[in-house]
Amino acid sequence: MSRRNWDLPWDEYLATLKPHERPALPGSPATPDHSTPMRWAYACVGVLVALTGSLGNAAVTANIPLLAGSLGVTTTEASWLPVVFVMTNACMNLLLVKFRMQYGLRLFTEIILMVFLATATAHLFLEDYGSTLVVRGIAGIAAAGMSTLGILYIIQAFPAQHRLKGIIIGVGLSSLAIPLARLGVGYLLDRDLWRAVYMFDLGLVLVALPAVFALKMPPSQRVKTFERLDFVTFALFAPGVALLTAVLGLGRIVWWTEAPWIGLALIGALVLLTAAVIIEYNRANPLIDLKWLAGGDIVRLLLAILLVRIVLSEQTTGAVGFLQQMGLGYEQMHSLFWVMLFATAAGTLTSAFTLNPTKLWKPISIALVLIAVGAFMDSHATVLTRPANLYFSQALLGFAAAFFIGPTMIIGFGKVLQGGGKHMVSFIVVFSIGQNIGGLMGSALVGTIQTLREKFHSNQLSAHIDMGDPEVVLRLQQLGGAYAHTVGDAAQRQALALKLLQQQISQQAQVLAYNDVFLLIAAAAAVGAVWVAVNHYRPRIEARRAAHREAAQAAAAAAVE
Secondary structure (H helix, E strand, C coil): CCHHHHHCCHHHHHHCCCHHHCCCCCCCECCCCCCHHHHHHHHHHHHHHHHHHHHHHHHHHHCHHHHHHHHCCCHHHHCHHHHHHHHHHHHCHHHHHHHHHHHCHHHHHHHHHHHHHHHHHHHHHCCCHHHHHHHHHHHHHHHHHHHHHHHHHHHHCCCHHHHHHHHHHHHHHHHHHHHHHHHHHHHHHHHHHHHHHHHHHHHHHHHHHHHHHHCCCCCECCCCCCCHHHHHHHHHHHHHHHHHHHHHHHHHHHCCCCCHHHHHHHHHHHHHHHHHHHHHHCCCCCCCCHHHHCCHHHHHHHHHHHHHHHHCHHHHHHHHHHHHHCCCCHHHHHHHHHHHHHHHHHHHHHHHHCCCCCCCHHHHHHHHHHHHHHHHHHCCCCCCCCHHHHHHHHHHHHHHHHHCHHHHHHHHHHHHHHCCCCCHHHHHHHHHHHHHHHHHHHHHHHHHHHHHHHHHHHHHHHHCCCCCCHHHHHHHHHHHHCCCCCCCCHHHHHHHHHHHHHHHHHHHHHHHHHHHHHHHHHHHHHHHHHHHHHHHHHHHHHHHHHHHHHHHHHHHHHHHC
């Protein structure tokens, strides 16, 4: 297919396309039969764009304490940076999908790339906390478009019969960002602190920008989609989601009952989201089709996405947080991050090349089983547990994290295509919010339970410390003996020994708390795997029962005759 045809009016260009080359939905590009070198070119640009859009936020999310020091703020203040990113990223697809449908893919691409370039450049010159917050919010908007653009480029790299594989690989690339950021950011920070990270981010954009302009996407169909009420809904829905995101992202850090703004934010989110729901429910052409989203299949899909994202926090928050509590830094966990990276890549490729469109729920159930096994293995951790002890369990979780994402998106796309494509915005918004909010819910849940269980175990262990117990006395003597050559006063040695004993109790309480969290996650994942499997096989079982009933009725009718 000659690229010169791309400049033709849409109706004329559409006439030159074969049926399998035509775009499935408005706003999506045509998928002409490219030559092999062109397919490789689209694949490379797609990978570049996808990683450019996700690495920046991954670097911030994975290195909050270091970023706090660079900006001169507290860890709590620095924790707002990834939360602000999610605030804008989670709901921007409400407008971006419709913008792409109405104004075309090329304009969409150019605007997104220029906004992303502006945010990457701004990081180099705006180094104060307030400006960084604003830039992270704008970056969330641009990243929403970059992730979509990366997927669309990768789809171009695959022939029609393997296009679903392209979707899975495109979606799975975002899962590689966190382990890549944890592996690479440390080296950049050693060179020039966060300025080096921002320079790297800008460098990626400066490479992606000419690559995208040099290798343009095929044309897309444009249709009028925006209505005035769309902007009213967005004006209510976006701040409502933002307030909910702030609560989930910061609640466990400032603690749920200690910060008054948590309650006010929840009330505001409830009021705004309720108002948006009322408007959308009564519209003839809603921005978010609530009636479609209330369908059984879509509800189950959303619950599955939320469940998997929540239990996957065992890896992103649980395991890494546990090792940090044991006194390990990121540089000591590099081998574990490599394992996570390779396992995640393997999960993406396995999901793509073992895809069975008739059994899309099966990978979700398998992913939950792998998470259950990995989390159960981690629930036996001790104070001597080190990264090498977590290789296998974390490999299972990394594999599962990438294995489930693609099939869930394809299930949703299938439902969208069955409805003629009119529910595309609704599904993209649900998928995006499910991924983002699910991740925040998981981190909030893990952090909250771990804190509560640590307090419980610490009180239990402290209650069993009897100063008259010979074993306790012996332990204090051993701990105090470490100071025998430096502290001559026996009372001071006793006080130091008591302090060391309390630290050991606290450390043991942390281990027990994390083990409780891992065990709870394992149980939740196991129950989820059974629930998904039952929902997957129930229609088949009911169909077989119906067939048996019909056969029995036919046999009875034949006997009567």
